[in-house]
Each structure stands twice: as C-alpha cells, then as structure tokens.
Amino acid sequence: METANLVEFLAVDFYKLIEAALTDFGQPNFVQIFHQGFDHLEKKSVNTFQKSIGKSLLLIKTNHPDTKIISFFSRHPSDVVRRWPCYFIGLNDKLNIDEKLSKLERFAIDHHFGVREDAWLAVRNCVIDNLEASIFSLSPWIKSDNAYKRRFAVELLRPRGVWCKHINQLKEHPELVMPLIEELKEEKNRYVQDSVANWLNDLSKSQPELVINFLKSWDSTNNHSAYIIKRSIRSIKKGKS
Structure with missing residues (x-):
C-alpha cells in the first residue's frame, strides 16, 4: 500500500x-x-x-x-x-549530475508526494558538491511545462530546505539561482508557488534586505505574484512583530 x-x-x-x-x-x-x-x-x-x-x-x-x-x-x-x-x-x-537528474526524472514526477520529495533529497549532496553545473542542468527544468519538474528544481536548490543539508554557498551567493526564481514570479501552480516562496523565505533568514529589494520589481497586482510575495516575507514580518 x-x-x-x-x-x-x-x-x-x-x-x-x-x-x-x-x-x-x-x-x-x-x-x-x-x-x-x-x-x-x-x-x-x-x-x-x-x-x-x-x-x-x-x-x-x-x-x-x-x-x-x-x-x-x-x-x-x-x-x-x-x-x-x-x-x-x-x-x-x-553517474555525473546530468545523468543523475535524467534518471531521477520519473521519480520527480511520480504521482505520490513522498516519492517526489525523496527524488530531490537523494541527490541534494551531489548538487552541493557540483553546484554551478547543477544550476546549469536544472535551468531547463524551471522552464518545463510539468509543474512537478519545476518544483523539483526549486526544492533541490533551496538554500536551507527541510531535512537536508544547507547550501551555504547559496546563502552567501543567492544570485547564482535568483535568475531562475525570477522566471517563476508569475507561477500559476500553487504547489510550485509555495516552493518558490519557501526558497525566498529561506534566503530572508540570512539576507532579508536582498529579498525585499528583489521582490520590489514583481507585480503585486498579479494574484499569483502577490501570493508568492506574501509567503516569501513571512519570516521577515514575524521578526518585526
């Protein structure tokens, strides 16, 4: 079962x-x-x-x-x-990172949420050790028509994440991934929206001003962008309350 x-x-x-x-x-x-x-x-x-x-x-x-x-x-x-x-x-x-991602694709789009989570968790350490090559390889995933693939890429590159090792290089140099996050600023799928917001919320814990400035260019009148913005700054708001 x-x-x-x-x-x-x-x-x-x-x-x-x-x-x-x-x-x-x-x-x-x-x-x-x-x-x-x-x-x-x-x-x-x-x-x-x-x-x-x-x-x-x-x-x-x-x-x-x-x-x-x-x-x-x-x-x-x-x-x-x-x-x-x-x-x-x-x-x-x-296997190199491209080969691993290719073989993990079927699990990244599995119908069960748990399999999708383990698909990125299983390769997280490899991505940390090969960060720039991984970012390059994951760029097409961000543009994929499949929402599960887009979410996989964002979760795999989260600076902090859950139940996984932090990517310290992205805490210090988030600009390596932020262009990919920008691609999803009007993301329509709620599953992916939450992932994008979690990525930015992760970053806000170490670089809050950067996140605030990054989001200023987003169209807050767009319902999809507005949802992501609100969830992205939740830790910032909590710290001010």
Missing part, C-alpha cells in the same frame, strides 16, 4: 518492508545484505534507512549486474519502495 501521509511513512518498519519487497521480487536471499546495512547504522531514522538501502542496492548491482531489482522497485505499488532507487541513483558515483 501507499502511505497517505508523513505519519504513516515514519511508522514504516524497514526490516519487514524490505523482506516483503524482496519476496515480491523473487530474491529473498538478498535480505541479509540490507539487514546488515541496517544493523550497522549508528542512528536509525527514515533518512539513514533509505540511504542504507541505496548503498545496498549499489552493492547488489555491482555483484549482480544483470539483476532487474532497480527496475522492479521503480514500479512497485508501495511509494516507500519506489523511493529506494532514488538513493541508488543519488549515491552512484559513476
């Missing part, structure tokens, strides 16, 4: 789910590889479990290159299982 919300996702027993998924796949003998990875985790959380599964999948594909496990998990009815190939891709050092 798919999880309906974050509470259900946090309640997942990864030991049992990996056993069930591998039984579905017809390779229950792989289970010990994953369990060993889990047992060696210093901190057990959904994030560490998923990264551990990604590492185990890399190990399996190295030793069994013909296995179709990644393809099988990518099509699994459980959203949690579909998240795991994202970490296999994100942790694969043999």
Whole structure:
C-alpha cells in the first residue's frame, strides 16, 4: 500500500518492508545484505534507512549486474519502495549530475508526494558538491511545462530546505539561482508557488534586505505574484512583530 501521509511513512518498519519487497521480487536471499546495512547504522531514522538501502542496492548491482531489482522497485505499488532507487541513483558515483537528474526524472514526477520529495533529497549532496553545473542542468527544468519538474528544481536548490543539508554557498551567493526564481514570479501552480516562496523565505533568514529589494520589481497586482510575495516575507514580518 501507499502511505497517505508523513505519519504513516515514519511508522514504516524497514526490516519487514524490505523482506516483503524482496519476496515480491523473487530474491529473498538478498535480505541479509540490507539487514546488515541496517544493523550497522549508528542512528536509525527514515533518512539513514533509505540511504542504507541505496548503498545496498549499489552493492547488489555491482555483484549482480544483470539483476532487474532497480527496475522492479521503480514500479512497485508501495511509494516507500519506489523511493529506494532514488538513493541508488543519488549515491552512484559513476553517474555525473546530468545523468543523475535524467534518471531521477520519473521519480520527480511520480504521482505520490513522498516519492517526489525523496527524488530531490537523494541527490541534494551531489548538487552541493557540483553546484554551478547543477544550476546549469536544472535551468531547463524551471522552464518545463510539468509543474512537478519545476518544483523539483526549486526544492533541490533551496538554500536551507527541510531535512537536508544547507547550501551555504547559496546563502552567501543567492544570485547564482535568483535568475531562475525570477522566471517563476508569475507561477500559476500553487504547489510550485509555495516552493518558490519557501526558497525566498529561506534566503530572508540570512539576507532579508536582498529579498525585499528583489521582490520590489514583481507585480503585486498579479494574484499569483502577490501570493508568492506574501509567503516569501513571512519570516521577515514575524521578526518585526
């Protein structure tokens, strides 16, 4: 089954789910590889479990290159299982950033919100290590007709973000991404609007004046822009209250 919300996702027993998924796949003998990875985790959380599964999948594909496990998990009815190939891709050092983004696209536009979130979380560290190349590669995503792809690009480049490592370079040099944010100033999709506003709200926590000046050129009479502006400065307003 798919999880309906974050509470259900946090309640997942990864030991049992990996056993069930591998039984579905017809390779229950792989289970010990994953369990060993889990047992060696210093901190057990959904994030560490998923990264551990990604590492185990890399190990399996190295030793069994013909296995179709990644393809099988990518099509699994459980959203949690579909998240795991994202970490296999994100942790694969043999792939450059363009290749990783290309392989993550199907997960970035998945119908389930959780899979879409893990798609960008899985490659976040790689983007931090290859920031300028990543920004260049994500530029076409910002212009995509698919709202999920636009949101993926914005979330992946958020200076602070949630449940992820901050991008300190963007805190200090947001001008690297601000032209992309400008492209979305009249964004019509609420899902993407919230992401754009969160990006600017992140930045406002370290450079509030820059955010205020940046938004001055936006058309506040446009309903879409007005919504983004209001949410972008919520932390600034809270600090003044």
